[in-house]
Amino acid sequence: MKKIIIGVMGPGKTAKEIDLQNAYQLGKLIAKQDWILLTGGRNIGVMDAASCGAKSVRGLTVGILPDRNLQNVSKFVDIPIVTNMGSARNNINVLSSHVVIACGIGPGTVSEIALALKANKKVIFLTDEKENFNFFEKLSPQLVYFATNPEAAMSIIEMILNNDNYTNLK
Amino acid sequence: MKKIIIGVMGPGKTAKEIDLQNAYQLGKLIAKQDWILLTGGRNIGVMDAASCGAKSVRGLTVGILPDRNLQNVSKFVDIPIVTNMGSARNNINVLSSHVVIACGIGPGTVSEIALALKANKKVIFLTDEKENFNFFEKLSPQLVYFATNPEAAMSIIEMILNNDNYTNLK
Amino acid sequence: MKKIIIGVMGPGKTAKEIDLQNAYQLGKLIAKQDWILLTGGRNIGVMDAASCGAKSVRGLTVGILPDRNLQNVSKFVDIPIVTNMGSARNNINVLSSHVVIACGIGPGTVSEIALALKANKKVIFLTDEKENFNFFEKLSPQLVYFATNPEAAMSIIEMILNNDNYTNLK
Amino acid sequence: MKKIIIGVMGPGKTAKEIDLQNAYQLGKLIAKQDWILLTGGRNIGVMDAASCGAKSVRGLTVGILPDRNLQNVSKFVDIPIVTNMGSARNNINVLSSHVVIACGIGPGTVSEIALALKANKKVIFLTDEKENFNFFEKLSPQLVYFATNPEAAMSIIEMILNNDNYTNLK
Structure with missing residues (x-):
């Protein structure tokens, strides 16, 4: 059985x-x-913080990079995937x-949330501002979840994985 | 000087x-x-209606298609561009x-609006519901516009093109 | 019925x-x-020459661009499609x-020929060097054609369009 | 320092x-x-054989998938990256x-070799037919290498990594 891949998305600069603390x-x-x-792989913001947190306990980290400039890759990314397709990589x-978790908000993150919902993926909003969650809940009520801290987000991931019976990973 | 290309985005099914009337x-x-x-090129929803409207006065229409299935192409699209990259084509x-105009809302359209803002493109919301506009106005106040009817949207496009002095088209 | 789109591919610098004369x-x-x-849209090499030839008789030209730098767009391209995905745009x-026509050879052009064959598209080699043609003929004998001048290439396109009965364009 | 990623490309069905023996x-x-x-990730041909070989000694395998159909993923791929962009994923x-190694030949593999050369990546041909190698050697003499068995290919990879001083991996 394949390993589970969890995507953590959020603003850069x-x-x-x-958001950085939550991501870590x-x-x-x-x-x-x-x-x-899995993150967007750059050395800034939520991508970098989440990858740093994972490496602090020797986890495995994948970064899906928008361009070929390796100066911009997070040093906490083990496996940099170079797409060279800019924001279109958000769909990948x-x-x-x-499962996708959104830590904070910005145009790039909104595009990732929307692309996830379009692809029928579940998205957890990790934030204490419920407003953004409300916007997406109207779009895709069956697919969005709300968590106010990382531990709550983890419980939701486990529930989702159990309910889905890991079916698309087997 | 190149012709101006205006993107009309919106839900499909x-x-x-x-939204269909506005798009037409x-x-x-x-x-x-x-x-x-320019639209997403499929034979449904806002894409199809906008293309139909343009062809009713013998305009030129481009469709950026998500897949290779030519059964799904709007018959009002003159130039089908086949990307075969699903929703990642929204970035193209x-x-x-x-300028991008959003007629109505849905996950795909939200991804297009967000990708436009991320790329520093201006977006006009053509709708009578101001709520969606408000969400994006908080994200990128400099880049979003609101119109309640197609004529108002056209005035805003002209203003944008004049202000930008067509600079990135020359 | 949609207009026919003919792709002309070939080296840049x-x-x-x-090759430039043939492309024009x-x-x-x-x-x-x-x-x-349809070309790769840049202001160099075969892309630029073919687009220039088409505009000399007021044709319609589409350019599928690899990046967002509009300084690099051929002035003979009417409709620039901005992919921002580098050489992955070759698949588009x-x-x-x-039908795809290859005027000359280089790594980018070879990738386009190979991607065309992979997608079951027909490719015409316009060249007086039969060696490159021979390489691809071994790969996909049913899909490749050889022409030594532009008029011969045109005859082959017409034959292909007739045989295909324009089926995937209707 | 990031781990080295070696791409093994080759025909599917x-x-x-x-080629399968060499890939394994x-x-x-x-x-x-x-x-x-790193491979194209599907459960056929060279992709599957190379991944199987790596897992036989508990290696780590990444598969860059063309579509969302998880039925087609090799069971020897640990990390499936879902691009949903068909053959355009060959550029990724x-x-x-x-370093890229080509085990055998076909339209898809030729596109990968050509895209690698276009991106200035080094390519090793693992084959006993020198003809294909010769074709690409003319295109990009500085970037192509020839090996008749897997051990020879490994020596070339090590030489390349040493010469490049791992510069684009640090």
């Missing part, structure tokens, strides 16, 4: 401190479950993840 | 009647300006348009 | 004089048939063309 | 027995070096690999 903690918890962490991020 | 009218008005209409839709 | 002539002949010319070039 | 052995040798094996295969 404009990430808030709380989430990366750590994902790695402790022996799941693979979500298609490759069993 | 789930489009509302008002918008396609017509865009074509009358001798601008090129917005990068190829000078 | 490294194009030979004969081919662009002209394609436009005279009222077919749409061939999927969007009813 | 049309692979020859010798190559996958095994790559994994023994603690390098990551080569951009993500430090």
